[in-house]
Amino acid sequence: MQSYNIIIIGGGAAGFFSAINIVEKNPKLKVAILERGKECLTKVKISGGGRCNVTHACFVPNELVKFYPRGERELKGPFSQFCSGDTIEWFEKRGVELKIEEDGRMFPVTDSSQTIIDCFEKEVKRLGIKVFTSQSVQSLFFNKDEQWKIETQHDVFLADKIVVATGSNPKIWELLHEMGHEIVSPVPSLFTFNISDKRIKDLMGLSAHASVQVKNSTRGKAERSGAKLKASGPLLITHWGLSGPGILRLSAWGARELFDKKYCFVLQVNWLDEVSFDEAIEQLKEIKEENNKKLIGKFCPFSFPKRLWENIVVASEISLNSKWADINKKQINALANQLTNAEFQVNGKSTFKEEFVTAGGIDLKEINFKTMQSKVLPNVYFAGEVVNIDAITGGFNFQNAWTSGFIVAENI
Template sequence: MNKKYDVIIVGGGASGFFTAISLAEQNTDLKIAILERGKEVLSKVRISGGGRCNVTHACFIPNLLTKYYPRGERELRGPFHTFCTGDVIEWFEQKGIELKTEEDGRMFPVTDSSQTIIDCFVSEAKKLDIEVIQSCSVQHIFQNAEQWKLDTTQGAFLAENLVLATGSNPKVWEMLAGLNHEIIPPVPSLFTFNIKDSRIKELMGLSVEHVTVKVANSKLKATGPLLITHWGMSGPAVLRLSAWGARDLSEMKYRFQVHINWLNDKTFDDTLQELLTLKETHAKKNISKFSPFPIPGRLWEQLVLAAGISLDTKWSDTNKKQLVHLTHQLTDGVFSVDGKSTFKEEFVTAGGVDLKQINFKTMESKLFHNLYFTGEIINIDAITGGFNFQNAWTTGFIAAQAIANK
């Protein structure tokens, strides 16, 4: 026997729960179910932000907020004017959850625990009589007589409205392709660079605050902190570059060269002039013991060695050719990337339902009435910092509002 609901939401993650709760709050008469294929709900919320849940980012101006989305910048402008960061903060405050802002703008629950967010969603869903059905995998999706029918591992379900909030689920994308939805092929985003290089081999854990990273023979460029890891390079600068360059770097099969300016925006000429001045003013000091730039001493030593200068050399004993080599290392060091690694467990994908096939005033499919998309199932993704969750909350709210106000 078919189980019938007014709204079925497929996907028991952040966007699925937020959509369901927002919908039930706006229209208490609706019978709503969340279908989750896994044994647990909200598993990605649990591990996000290192287990603290990076709920959103303290950027409150919609047109500025969209700039953090390599895919979806234009489309999110309208939705963010409807439901933005301040609305998210207020939504959680009404549920008794206070958020705090860290120096870099990331926002977390004051408890520093993702369990706070999970408990909130689960208890709100229960309070609002939202049925949550776990271990329920959708096998087929059909539309007939203005109803959606879902064949699942727990039998058949019927609903007038269907919301897909399944994230990067290839099986659901395949079903949508069967319904003539165009799926932009998924590629990884937010990943770190695998680099084996003697200059950074012994520097694991070392970070540099202001670095510019460019991909050779492309327009891809990012600035920010860089972290050296045992497998290569990570940190905000690298993650931003991987997000903006997700598709290009995939086409390169993750084998490419990066040019690194360890001094951020300092030019070659200015840096060389500074080194030539130091040769005069610090003549008797060992070059390895005195770095004039805000980079860690251990990195400075490795760059000095890479320039062909021994560590016991005095500034006065260096020649111009050596200082030119050192300037190159500082402002335009070339490193070969050979592969990528996932950034923590927070796997983010670029790809999904083509944005042209979605009405962003309602999050409804342009091909089918009463079919809605929220979160990462669509071809929207952001850099790290709470922006992907903001997309989940905003698109979920927009879809909920559209269904509730029918």
């Protein structure tokens, strides 16, 4: 039996960040990390295509929270304590410089997630934090000496306090539920849509900026005002359907609703983004007048790929060899409809690369967000995605890990 002041359950981003900050603030504390896998920080390694999207260049807490479908209200206070700018400073102090890309995502200048892993491993070694791998927690028990007894398949550990940073681990959720915590049932978030449609067939790899929405849908708390479940951003056509930031945002905001629909629904795509059907009609009339001698199939007047334009024209029942001067009112209406309100039947989803994110976890009402401490269990803290908080892509899920880990350390 091994005894520690603090044991962190989970050797991922939130677990390591919590441990490092705890010992930096109080070097006298004896701290250990328990990881169920053979390796730690595996999700850090694969994130951002192996580059690690550390955070996002959004530095105002009230703006940053808008990227979190679950946790928006609760994170305002925590982000006021530790935000994206603090993350940048934290890593720079440890020799890791970050860079901002055009879309606001931030990566190490090395473009390698190994830089972040090396930083964490170096800090853990420097601070004397013990890391135990292949230690899957089997039971948790708060004993008469007011210590936590943690049994793994190999060992027994004692701790004065525990930090749960296990992400979407069903076994840990089950243990916490047995001890009184409410668990919001997990559903997938951040996934792509499976669509079989001749309009996007053989266009793999092409992308266009568009807005998307789920037909006959209203979004969660916005339901009373009738706000649609919609998003905008680059759409990427894949061999299985549609992906890209616009689709991933929609999947995050609609995680529960789309789960309830069993991922079968009608997706409305506006290839002109915010341009309405009526505005498209007017634009097409002007284009017809100014380019009447040009072939409609040869002249794409919008900023998306020519091959996609050709498929949209054909779907509007217009010959690619027609001149703009020859298309009639009915065809203009059909073309405007395909451009601004194209309907695609979605049948299923695909996980976005290996970056699986789950909506669900510890009910937010049972956490004190000033300390990240459990309101139900004594001397228990939470960090990262083990709680019912998740974000869209772009470094936001990692920022939640850093912020919650920092607050845990401050209060321990």
